Amino acid sequence: MSHDNSIRILASTSATKIMKSELNRRRFLALSGAAASAAALAACSTDGGTDSATQATGGDLESSLSVYSWGDYDDPDLVSEFSDELGPTVTFDAFNSNEELISKLVAARGTSGYDIVVPTGPFIPQMIENGLLSKLNLDLIPNIADMDPAFLARDWDPKNEYSICKAWGTTGFVYDKTKITRELTDWADFIDAAQNEASGKTSVLDDPAPLLGIYYWANGIDWNTTDEADLAAAEEFLTTQLAPHISAFDSYPGGAAIPQAQHMLMQSWNGDARIGIMESEDPDRWQWVLGSPDTELWMDNWAIAEGAPNPEAAHAFINYVLTPEASLRELDYIGYHTGGADIEETARAEGLEMLDLVFFDSDQVDTMHTQTIGDAQQRIVEIWDKTKASAGA
Numbered sequence: 001m002s003h004d005n006s007i008r009i010l011a012s013t014s015a016t017k018i019m020k021s022e023l024n025r026r027r028f029l030a031l032s033g034a035a036a037s038a039a040a041l042a043a044c045s046t047d048g049g050t051d052s053a054t055q056a057t058g059g060d061l062e063s064s065l066s067v068y069s070w071g072d073y074d075d076p077d078l079v080s081e082f083s084d085e086l087g088p089t090v091t092f093d094a095f096n097s098n099e100e101l102i103s104k105l106v107a108a109r110g111t112s113g114y115d116i117v118v119p120t121g122p123f124i125p126q127m128i129e130n131g132l133l134s135k136l137n138l139d140l141i142p143n144i145a146d147m148d149p150a151f152l153a154r155d156w157d158p159k160n161e162y163s164i165c166k167a168w169g170t171t172g173f174v175y176d177k178t179k180i181t182r183e184l185t186d187w188a189d190f191i192d193a194a195q196n197e198a199s200g201k202t203s204v205l206d207d208p209a210p211l212l213g214i215y216y217w218a219n220g221i222d223w224n225t226t227d228e229a230d231l232a233a234a235e236e237f238l239t240t241q242l243a244p245h246i247s248a249f250d251s252y253p254g255g256a257a258i259p260q261a262q263h264m265l266m267q268s269w270n271g272d273a274r275i276g277i278m279e280s281e282d283p284d285r286w287q288w289v290l291g292s293p294d295t296e297l298w299m300d301n302w303a304i305a306e307g308a309p310n311p312e313a314a315h316a317f318i319n320y321v322l323t324p325e326a327s328l329r330e331l332d333y334i335g336y337h338t339g340g341a342d343i344e345e346t347a348r349a350e351g352l353e354m355l356d357l358v359f360f361d362s363d364q365v366d367t368m369h370t371q372t373i374g375d376a377q378q379r380i381v382e383i384w385d386k387t388k389a390s391a392g393a
Contacts, residue, residue: 110307143322151339163301187218206249208384243390271335297368
């Protein structure tokens with residue numbers, strides 16, 4: 001890797017202002033992760049992915065395991081049971097974005113001390129190319145057989161050589177039915193309500209890509225467009241027409257805004273919306289709407305960092321959480337689909353709550369699109385910054 005100490009990060013100047021010391025479950029996805037991570041990786045050159053001398057071979061488990069993940073993204077009781085049954089003591093550090101994860105791994109050059117990391121799918125190819133991830137020994141993860149094949153062999157890692165689905169989700173919005181008395185059904189309705197009865201009481205995700213998505217999805221434009229005319233139109237709309245009505249840029253309204261009814265209308269990831277509604281004293285006042293006619297699909301993934309000091313324990317942990325029982329418990333704790341085979345039927349049989357915010361039918365999934373990391377990322381971050389400035393954030 002390059003020893004350039006001035007790795008270029010394209011993060012927004014406002015990014016550090018919204019870091020939180022306490023994250024909760026799926027909370028903060030990619031401040032400006034797409035642009036920043038791509039820039040960091042561009043400063044790092046290797047011969048590509050590695051077979052890694054630290055790859056597990058099925059030997060004795062080490063006494064400890066270090067996980068670098070999104071905050072509060074695993075059932076703590078399940079983690080304790082893993083330690084009680086198999087021995088390794090598990091410690092967690094939380095990152096706020098893919099940007100932060102990748103930057104740390106790039107700087108460490110294989111000496112981060114982390115074993116398991118949890119990147120979002122589109123970032124994985126560049127992480128592999130730049131030697132940030134170690135190949136998995138799938139012989140030590142037989143419980144991958146309990147995964148639904150639909151959530152394996154994704155474009156970013158077709159053979160699951162480096163990653164396995166941890167959880168996936170999508171984006172929509174929540175509104176207060178006691179304040180907005182008409183039915184809202186799509187992104188055009190979201191925009192209209194934000195500019196009218198929810199003006200000054202609307203929040204959007206503090207994340208560049210789904211912010212631009214509001215405009216693109218409502219207008220039938222490819223979410224991953226790199227056309228400057230599309231970007232300019234999105235900038236004009238967001239900074240002049242929507243920004244004056246935005247009261248907050250909040251990536252986790254489920255933590256406070258929904259339970260405390262701080263806003264009328266909130267863009268939200270599905271699992272976070274579920275958490276917020278379940279924690280509300282009056283859950284019936286809230287209506288979740290899957291973004292339509294189009295929206296996003298993101299997937300976070302179990303992976304092992306290059307140079308992981310405890311590869312045997314890392315493989316054992318991933319294998320442990322892929323069992324049907326563990327997968328179901330993780331789903332209920334974080335509010336996101338964990339990719340287990342037949343998990344929907346099991347969740348319904350167990351009576352888990354608000355499963356319409358976890359499971360989606362094939363027609364709904366067909367409307368969801370995965371982000372690509374492209375040349376427009378810096379421009380997207382700039383639009384996000386300008387929108388926040390226009391809103392006074």
